[in-house]
Amino acid sequence: MIVLANDSRNCYDVFANDGKQKFLVDFEQAMVTIKEVAQRAGVSIRTVSRVLNDNPHVATATREQVLSVIKELDFRPSAAARYMRTGHSQLIGFLTDELAQNAFSYDLIIGAQQAAWEHEKLLFLLNTGNDVHVETRAINMMRDHQVEGIIYATMYHREIKHSQFPEDIPTVLVNCFADDRSLPSIVPDEISGGRLAVETLLEHGHRRIGFVNIAAREPAPLGRLEGYREALANYGIPYDEALVRFIEEPFEGLATSTYDCVLSLLQMSNPPTGIFCFNDLMVLGAYDAVRKANLRIPEDVAIVGFDNVEILTAQIHPPLTTMELPNFEMGQLAIRMLLGLENSIHNNQPIQHMLECPLIMRKSV
């Protein structure tokens, strides 16, 4: 048997497997359940339908009576039936590029999932591993299941190609933005995050502040550097390029490279008393370097990180003062934008929301 949905006209067409004979069998029978609800509740089928559709034109007592019978009979209209009633499949696709390789984006998934759940939506999770072929198939499968929208989240803040995404499915980008700015997106505010990190050191009296950055030309290192410069400028401190180091190492050697960098900063004739690390992983190396130099944290050298990877920042000694990525909030906002509860368009242009990175004050400053 073949059933073909034709969404534009909201109807189902039914064929036998030989593709010739059309039939509809015994459709009184299927109605039994909704009819039973109506009979048991002493209302019309139309009223039950209205309650199911959250139509406000139902008296409160009647609604409660119907809901109570629905519960009593354990009546569950199928997902297909609900889709046909409401035009909503209740499904949202959640695509990621590189979920496996780090631990930073849990809160993103959790934020999206909680917000989706509040509106009775389920998330499809799919990690594409940056494979365009996988991505295309994933989007087609999600279209087959009539997702109400797609969230596409990247592991690190970056630009992506708009052409990867379909025109016909609402899409919100998280931690990334389209090359032509043609899709709404949500990203962390790297500049204000970097500024706040460095201002925290400045407020604690530090005037020589080292910055261990990464060398990539991406929004996070560029933005945090701009924030570093702004914070110094706000305190009337000239930018000293000798205090800013760039690491080219891949992920694996990050802490070791930072160890070398920080040790060399501490061996300067006029060494920094505060150090801002581009991310929390680097801090493991920075802590080792400060210990190697026989200095104390925070008495001799204060350290601020970025990302708030809690299994690390809360456990190291002393616990790390760091900037938190607004992952949870980004996930929530993405769902709200998809569902039309937050603006995703302004002056006919897709919005790019920039969310603040909050300061997590611990013991390293």
Next chain:
Amino acid sequence: MIVLANDSRNCYDVFANDGKQKFLVDFEQAMVTIKEVAQRAGVSIRTVSRVLNDNPHVATATREQVLSVIKELDFRPSAAARYMRTGHSQLIGFLTDELAQNAFSYDLIIGAQQAAWEHEKLLFLLNTGNDVHVETRAINMMRDHQVEGIIYATMYHREIKHSQFPEDIPTVLVNCFADDRSLPSIVPDEISGGRLAVETLLEHGHRRIGFVNIAAREPAPLGRLEGYREALANYGIPYDEALVRFIEEPFEGLATSTYDCVLSLLQMSNPPTGIFCFNDLMVLGAYDAVRKANLRIPEDVAIVGFDNVEILTAQIHPPLTTMELPNFEMGQLAIRMLLGLENSIHNNQPIQHMLECPLIMRKSV
């Protein structure tokens, strides 16, 4: 308009919104696409249907011709239509209890997702936060969407109540098992993991081996302790309870408590030269304690962890030798069991698969 699916009889029933008028509109129109495929390919609709259903009774050349036209016309039968044809919704529910609170289970999701994807299935991800109400609703929503099965994964290895789960949806448990053993499950082999960790220290010549465990009566601490005892027994070394410490602290203070424990072990008159930590987070405290005692890792004290939290184990200095949880493999196996590609029943009993925890050799031993 209301469409009610009646799965047991494989038919759809169509009603107007007032619940009275039944109708079917214009069903020739919907056929256009499959008809077009048939016409363009010069075959019957029945043949197209057979190709779509992977029916083997189609000549290879014909199949290729049809597939080529399907591709050319970008014909995609809807998910509902595919479900009606195959009886498979292509959806698998993935429920977790506490995804947010740690970073250990990424690989589990990735493993499940990759295996699902190989079989053209999509995962629904849902984190219940251990809320039974959320769990019940989640399972009902997944049933509405006719998931082919449910994977339920817990954050830590533990027993769960069988009554949480529906009888009518195939379910595989991961990192947990049902109180009455009535569901198939996959868990890490804690005993052999603990034994291998300690044998690694023994093979490197250590004979006094400390163990910092947690005090909970759960499979992981109990199993790893049993493994510790077995390894010592294999080497003819008597169990010395002075070398085994139990931490009662909550997660937040874990590294600090471990620091105290390890320092006290190192201050014994006959101190251990090897230390096995129940998990990698503890190792941060253990490393600090060894440094505090002015000893070197691994020259004076060798350390083995558990879990292989890579952002930590690969970055600390020296990089940590640890046991890896078989999360990726557990995720893959769960999908294969759900799809019937691996045994989930043996002698009429649901199977509990125990997967080995591989040793990750780095520089701390």
